[in-house]
Amino acid sequence: MALIVQKYGGSSVADAESIKRVAKRIVETRKGGNEVVVAVSAMGDTTDELLDLAHDVTPIPAPRELDMLLTAGERISMALLAMAIRSMGYDARSFTGSQAGMITDAQHGAARIVDVTPGRIRDALDEGAIAIVAGFQGFNRDTKDITTLGRGGSDTTAVALAAALNAEICEIYTDVDGVFTADPRVVPMARKIDRITSEEMLELAAAGAKVLYIRAVEYARRHGVTLHVRSSFNNNEGTLVLHENAARAAKQEDGSTVEEPIIAGVATDLSEAKITVVGVPDVPGKAAQIFKIVAKTDANVDMIVQNVSAASTGLTDISFTLPKSEGQRVLTALKAEQGDVGFQNLQYDDQIGKLALVGAGMRTNSGVSAKLFEALYEAGINIEMISTSEIRISVVTRADSVNEAARVVHRAFGLDGDATAIVYAGTGR
Amino acid sequence: MALIVQKYGGSSVADAESIKRVAKRIVETRKGGNEVVVAVSAMGDTTDELLDLAHDVTPIPAPRELDMLLTAGERISMALLAMAIRSMGYDARSFTGSQAGMITDAQHGAARIVDVTPGRIRDALDEGAIAIVAGFQGFNRDTKDITTLGRGGSDTTAVALAAALNAEICEIYTDVDGVFTADPRVVPMARKIDRITSEEMLELAAAGAKVLYIRAVEYARRHGVTLHVRSSFNNNEGTLVLHENAARAAKQEDGSTVEEPIIAGVATDLSEAKITVVGVPDVPGKAAQIFKIVAKTDANVDMIVQNVSAASTGLTDISFTLPKSEGQRVLTALKAEQGDVGFQNLQYDDQIGKLALVGAGMRTNSGVSAKLFEALYEAGINIEMISTSEIRISVVTRADSVNEAARVVHRAFGLDGDATAIVYAGTGR
Numbered sequence: 056m057a058l059i060v061q062k063y064g065g066s067s068v069a070d071a072e073s074i075k076r077v078a079k080r081i082v083e084t085r086k087g088g089n090e091v092v093v094a095v096s097a098m099g100d101t102t103d104e105l106l107d108l109a110h111d112v113t114p115i116p117a118p119r120e121l122d123m124l125l126t127a128g129e130r131i132s133m134a135l136l137a138m139a140i141r142s143m144g145y146d147a148r149s150f151t152g153s154q155a156g157m158i159t160d161a162q163h164g165a166a167r168i169v170d171v172t173p174g175r176i177r178d179a180l181d182e183g184a185i186a187i188v189a190g191f192q193g194f195n196r197d198t199k200d201i202t203t204l205g206r207g208g209s210d211t212t213a214v215a216l217a218a219a220l221n222a223e224i225c226e227i228y229t230d231v232d233g234v235f236t237a238d239p240r241v242v243p244m245a246r247k248i249d250r251i252t253s254e255e256m257l258e259l260a261a262a263g264a265k266v267l268y269i270r271a272v273e274y275a276r277r278h279g280v281t282l283h284v285r286s287s288f289n290n291n292e293g294t295l296v297l298h299e300n301a302a303r304a305a306k307q308e309d310g311s312t313v314e315e316p317i318i319a320g321v322a323t324d325l326s327e328a329k330i331t332v333v334g335v336p337d338v339p340g341k342a343a344q345i346f347k348i349v350a351k352t353d354a355n356v357d358m359i360v361q362n363v364s365a366a367s368t369g370l371t372d373i374s375f376t377l378p379k380s381e382g383q384r385v386l387t388a389l390k391a392e393q394g395d396v397g398f399q400n401l402q403y404d405d406q407i408g409k410l411a412l413v414g415a416g417m418r419t420n421s422g423v424s425a426k427l428f429e430a431l432y433e434a435g436i437n438i439e440m441i442s443t444s445e446i447r448i449s450v451v452t453r454a455d456s457v458n459e460a461a462r463v464v465h466r467a468f469g470l471d472g473d474a475t476a477i478v479y480a481g482t483g484r
Numbered sequence: 485m486a487l488i489v490q491k492y493g494g495s496s497v498a499d500a501e502s503i504k505r506v507a508k509r510i511v512e513t514r515k516g517g518n519e520v521v522v523a524v525s526a527m528g529d530t531t532d533e534l535l536d537l538a539h540d541v542t543p544i545p546a547p548r549e550l551d552m553l554l555t556a557g558e559r560i561s562m563a564l565l566a567m568a569i570r571s572m573g574y575d576a577r578s579f580t581g582s583q584a585g586m587i588t589d590a591q592h593g594a595a596r597i598v599d600v601t602p603g604r605i606r607d608a609l610d611e612g613a614i615a616i617v618a619g620f621q622g623f624n625r626d627t628k629d630i631t632t633l634g635r636g637g638s639d640t641t642a643v644a645l646a647a648a649l650n651a652e653i654c655e656i657y658t659d660v661d662g663v664f665t666a667d668p669r670v671v672p673m674a675r676k677i678d679r680i681t682s683e684e685m686l687e688l689a690a691a692g693a694k695v696l697y698i699r700a701v702e703y704a705r706r707h708g709v710t711l712h713v714r715s716s717f718n719n720n721e722g723t724l725v726l727h728e729n730a731a732r733a734a735k736q737e738d739g740s741t742v743e744e745p746i747i748a749g750v751a752t753d754l755s756e757a758k759i760t761v762v763g764v765p766d767v768p769g770k771a772a773q774i775f776k777i778v779a780k781t782d783a784n785v786d787m788i789v790q791n792v793s794a795a796s797t798g799l800t801d802i803s804f805t806l807p808k809s810e811g812q813r814v815l816t817a818l819k820a821e822q823g824d825v826g827f828q829n830l831q832y833d834d835q836i837g838k839l840a841l842v843g844a845g846m847r848t849n850s851g852v853s854a855k856l857f858e859a860l861y862e863a864g865i866n867i868e869m870i871s872t873s874e875i876r877i878s879v880v881t882r883a884d885s886v887n888e889a890a891r892v893v894h895r896a897f898g899l900d901g902d903a904t905a906i907v908y909a910g911t912g913r
Contacts, residue, residue, distance in 0.1 A: 071540035105560065111500035112564050113571035120570065123578050124563035127556040131534065134553035135541050141549065142542035149552050154628070175628070199583070199604070 057223040058090040058180070062190065062213035066230045067287040068132050069099035077228075077287060078139035081185060085145060090180045092220060094190040094213035095136055097128025118163035122192075122203045126152070129189035129209075137187045146184040150175060152192030152201070156219075157212060159193035159202045166193050166202035168211065168274075171219035180220075188216060207268030214271045218278035225280050227267065228287035233294030234259070234266050236320040236470040241458045244465065246472035248319060249292070252299040255319040255413050256282075258447040262411030263324030272296065299415065317416030317423065318468045323461045324409040325454055327357060328382045329440070331374040332389065334399025344396055345373060345389070352388045354381040358409075358442040358449060370399070374440060376451065379405050407439065408457025411449040412464060424448055430467035436460050486652040487519040487609070491619065491642035495659045496716040497561050498528035506657075506716060507568035510614060514574055519609045521649060523619040523642035524565055526557025547592035551621075551632045555581070558618035558638075566616045575613040579604060581621030581630070585648075586641060588622035588631045595622050595631035597640065597703075600648035609649075617645060636697030643700045647707035654709050656696065657716035662723030663688070663695050665749040665899040670887045673894065675901035677748060678721070681728045684748040684842050685711075687876040691840030692753030701725065728844065746845035746852065747897045752890045753838040754883055756786060757811045758869070760803040761818065763828025771802060773825055774818070781817045783810040787838075787871040787878060799828070803869060805880065808834050836868065837886025840878040841893060853877055859896035865889050 061081065068074050085091050096102075105124050109116040116124075133149040140147035156172030179186045190209025193202045204211050210227060217225035234256065237245040251259075253276040260269040266284060275282050275296065285293025335341050342361060349356060359375045377385060386401055417423040427448055431438060436459065440451035452460050465471060490510065497503050513520050525531075534553050538545040545553075562578040569576035585601035608615045619638025622631045633640050639656060646654035663685065666674040680688075682705040689698040695713060704711050704725065714722025764770050771790065778785060788804045806814060815830055846852040856877055860867060865888065869880035881889050894900060 071537060074541055108500060108560070108564060109567060112503055112568045115571070116567045117570045120563045120566045120576075120578055123566075124560060127559040127563075130556040130559065131537070131553060134549045134556075135537060137549045137552075138538060138545045139541045141546045142544070147549075149549055 056088055056090055058092065058220055059084055060092045060094065060213050060217040060220070060222045060225045061228060062094040062209055062226065063096065063136075063228045063287060064209065064230070065096040065099050065101070065132075067228055068095060068136065071135070074098075074132070074135050075139050078136060078143060080228075080287065081136075081140060081147075082143050082145050085185055092176060092180070092186045092188060092216055092222070093136070094188050094209055094216060095129060095132050096190045096209040097125075098132045098135075101128040101131065119200055122163045122201050125203055126189065126192045126201050129191055133187045133189050137185075140185055140187075146182070147187055148179050148184050149187040149189070150179075151189050152212070153194035155186075155188040155216070157188075157193035157215065159195055159204065161195040161198050161200065161202065163200075163202055165205040166195070168193060168204070168215050171215050173216060173219050176216070176220065188212065204270075207271070210268045210271035211274055214274045214278070214280050214282070217280045218274070222280070224283055225275065226283045226285060227271075228285060229266060230286065230288060231266060232286045232289070232291050233284045234264070234296070234320070236318075236472075237461055237465050238264070238323065239475075241323055241461050242321065242465045243475045244462075244471035246470065248294050250295045250297060251319050252415050253282075253296050254299055254446060255415055256296045258411065258413040258444065259320055259322050262322035262413060262447065262449065263326070263409065264320070264322045267296070317420050318412060318414035318470060320413055321461050321465050321468075321470070322411045322413065323457050324411075325457065326378055327376045327407060327409055328379045328403065328405035329374055329376050329407050329451065330382065330385060330389075331372055331402040331404070332396075332398045333372050333402060334368075334370045335373055336397050337369050337371045341396065342373060345398075346375075348388050348392050348396070349375075349377075349385055352381070352384045354378075354385045358440055358451065360440045360442065376407065376409065376440070406454045407451050408454040408460070409449055409451050410457055410460050410464065411447055412468070413447045415446050417448070418445055426467060427464060430463050431460055434459060434463040436463075485517055485519055487521065487649055488513055489521045489523065489642050489646040489649070489651045489654045490657060491523040491638055491655065492525065492565075492657045492716060493638065493659070494525040494528050494530070494561075496657055497524060497565065500564070503527075503561070503564050503568050507565060507572060509657075509716065510565075510569060510576075511572050511574050514614055521605060521609070521615045521617060521645055521651070522565070523617050523638055523645060524558060524561050525619045525638040526554075527561045527564075530557040530560065548629055551592045551630050554632055555618065555621045555630050558620055562616045562618050566614075569614055569616075575611070576616055577608050577613050578616040578618070579608075580618050581641070582623035584615075584617040584645070586617075586622035586644065588624055588633065590624040590627050590629065590631065592629075592631055594634040595624070597622060597633070597644050600644050602645060602648050605645070605649065617641060633699075636700070639697045639700035640703055643703045643707070643709050643711070646709045647703065651709070653712055654704065655712045655714060655722075656700075657714060658695060659715065659717060660695060661715045661718070661720050662713045663693070663725070663749070665747075665901075666890055666894050667693070667752065668904075670752055670890050671750065671894045672904045673891075673900040675899065677723050679724045679726060680748050681844050682711075682725050683728060683875060684844050685725045687840065687842040687873065688749055688751050691751035691842065691876065691878065692755070692838065693749070693751045696725070746849045747841060747843035747899060749842055750890050750894050750897075750899070751840045751842065752886050753840075754886065755807055756805045756836060756838055757808045757832065757834035758803055758805050758836050758880065759811065759814060759818075760801055760831040760833070761825075761827045762801050762831060763797075763799045764802055765826050766798050766800045770825065774802060774827075777817050777821050777825075778804075778806075778814055781810070781813045783807075783814045787869055787880065789869045789871065805836065805838065805869070835883045836880050837883040837889070838878055838880050839886055839889050839893065840876055841897070842876045844875050846877070847874055855896060856893060859892050860889055863888060863892040865892075 159166035282296035588595035711725035
């Protein structure tokens with residue numbers, strides 16, 4: 056008997072009818088002879104509605120109370136889902152994050168899992184029941200308070216349960232058919248990826264692919280959990296996210312070419328801004344000084360580029376990207392230390408777009424960068440920043456060029472499919 | 485420093501504005517130098533909306549899951565209320581029933597409190613915080629499951645906390661000014677009662693007065709908790725519900741007449757039906773046999789009347805009243821045992837109204853029954869059943885006569901006030 060963990064996002068349980076549909080799918084899995092544990096998000100827009108209510112009461116809600124409030128959302132969906140399954144003649148029990156043993160640190164709104172003690176879940180399974188667990192929420196042992204894992208936390212809940220219960224697979228149900236070579240809304244010829252390594256998935260998620268949250272992929276990778284991203288609206292095979300070796304083995308086994316495709320996919324991101332610190336004295340320790348100031352603001356810096364200094368002036372420019380929402384905070388912090396650091400001025404640009412090309416194959420394939428830059432040059436798209444990792448190349452362009460950039464790069468690397476991808480409404484969060 | 489427990493019903497926290505208004509009132513109490521613990525109901529119609537959702541999913545929701553679902557309601561209101569108070573610069577923390585130590589039995593939907601261990605509430609108070617507790621909900625130690633206390637359970641939560649924390653007073657905030665001598669919607673000349681004994685309040689609640697739930701009054705009486713029923717919409721003095729001795733002492737102290745009023749109030753109830761078991765053999769043990777059958781259905785029998793048997797037939801009739809919702813169940817159970825009991829047939833009447841006259845003074849005042857019957861006779865209202873306790877007389881009339889009966893009895897016993905009572909919308913539940 057295999058243990059399967061399934062995660063259903065808010066759009067999959069948006070109303071009573073959807074909940075009954077999901078209940079049927081869960082019962083089918085149980086009937087197939089499997090033990091089933093389900094992590095479920097709040098219904099549809101519930102979380103946003105609760106956030107609106109909080110902001111009607113106060114502009115800055117207390118974090119502990121905001122977590123208490125938001126966790127009501129999954130409480131509703133999980134109880135309804137358990138009822139629906141029971142009404143079909145199968146035993147089902149809902150569990151809060153705390154009851155399911157999701158132990159976290161005390162950072163309200165963005166808590167990290169420190170331990171998973173799913174004793175009650177294991178007991179429920181042993182008694183033949185289906186366990187329905189509230190996604191997104193946890194419990195801190197020291198404060199004895201309820202916490203939340205941050206947006207997309209339900210993915211993490213599912214993966215953490217799969218790891219702790221040693222599940223055979225963790226199925227992430229969403230409203231798209233799987234992971235695509237690019238966002239089908241941006242690149243109509245995008246293809247669904249059948250198998251992807253967790254390393255590639257991590258880079259795609261980090262680069263802005265919305266289908267899986269980066270924390271969940273990281274967790275899965277660290278604990279060896281196999282993910283299967285698929286649609287809750289049909290029975291199509293989705294995308295398997297495998298360890299690199301497992302991915303290669305699987306590819307050979309099913310007769311697909313042993314030669315891996317060089318590129319897994321293209322991701323774009325319009326949520327970042329660029330800050331340039333102009334005229335920094337080109338002496339050792341200045342970059343460290345600047346990013347110490349930035350780190351104190353808790354900003355999530357993404358790309359960093361330092362130009363070679365002009366020998367004549369002894370000054371250099373340092374640019375970095377970060378989420379737009381954090382821009383003002385960081386500018387203020389840097390401005391306050393201008394005299395100490397000794398830079399000339401600050402530039403802020405929120406009209407940038409980021410494109411990332413991800414593929415484990417580029418590790419052993421030279422010429423990927425050249426091909427990328429050439430494709431963009433031919434399309435007349437200017438590159439403003441470049442950053443690379445072992446399996447990713449990212450470039451920054453003007454915001455209004457990034458979608459066109461994604462299409463030409465997708466085509467240049469032979470990723471275009473035979474047909475236009477079907478685009479569903481919603482995002483599956 | 486006094487400890488005050490306050491309870492706010494759903495209509496007092498129906499939206500963000502109401503929550504802010506209630507937060508102000510709580511902060512005022514805190515500013516007055518008191519420790520404050522608040523029990524709060526779900527916002528407005530939330531509980532009914534969640535019930536509707538459950539019934540959209542399945543006609544008979546699993547009780548454990550229904551409790552899990554419904555407890556989301558207070559989770560929302562208590563978190564919002566705590567946020568509102570914190571935004572005013574006062575420390576406030578919300579606690580679920582489980583966190584507040586409301587330990588109950590395992591009867592989902594109608595759990596009874598078996599223990600209250602408010603350690604976290606006491607700690608919060610000691611640290612200067614205002615404690616906001618979810619009304620209506622508890623926790624069973626054996627199953628480790630969430631339970632609910634049944635409708636009106638928030639009153640019970642408040643009283644139980646007041647008892648466990650040895651509070652000076654338990655204030656029940658609602659949308660009327662207090663307890664009235666009759667329902668102002670039925671008897672426009674009804675007066676607010678300033679002080680009432682817990683015994684009288686118990687009889688009024690049992691007889692259909694909606695302002696306080698009988699379980700909460702019972703709990704308060706057993707544990708010596710003083711209740712103060714008042715409006716959350718103004719600062720008027722409400723109704724104090726006191727122990728009999730305390731009530732008498734208070735009355736003397738403030739110079740009011742030492743002689744108690746004979747009658748505290750009149751209550752009416754249209755929610756009951758009458759079942760008559762016709763032609764029961766008048767031999768010992770038949771009544772016991774009948775009510776054993778009824779008890780097995782878990783019905784809440786109210787009044788019971790057995791007529792003297794006609795000597796010629798050796799048969800008698802037994803009538804009893806019970807909530808209309810339980811009528812069909814009891815009829816079916818009795819019908820199934822007709823042969824064994826040997827009665828002739830069953831009559832069912834759901835067009836009855838019940839009127840109860842309550843007052844501790846009638847204990848030492850003869851002639852109260854006579855005056856009641858005379859008042860109804862003069863108004864041409866027929867009495868169908870009579871039942872009495874030490875401090876209550878109840879009569880059953882036709883349903884369409886009971887409001888008129890309440891008005892004439894209210895007048896006959898000198899309860900009419902000088903002005904028409906103000907009637908608010910809603911019921912404060």
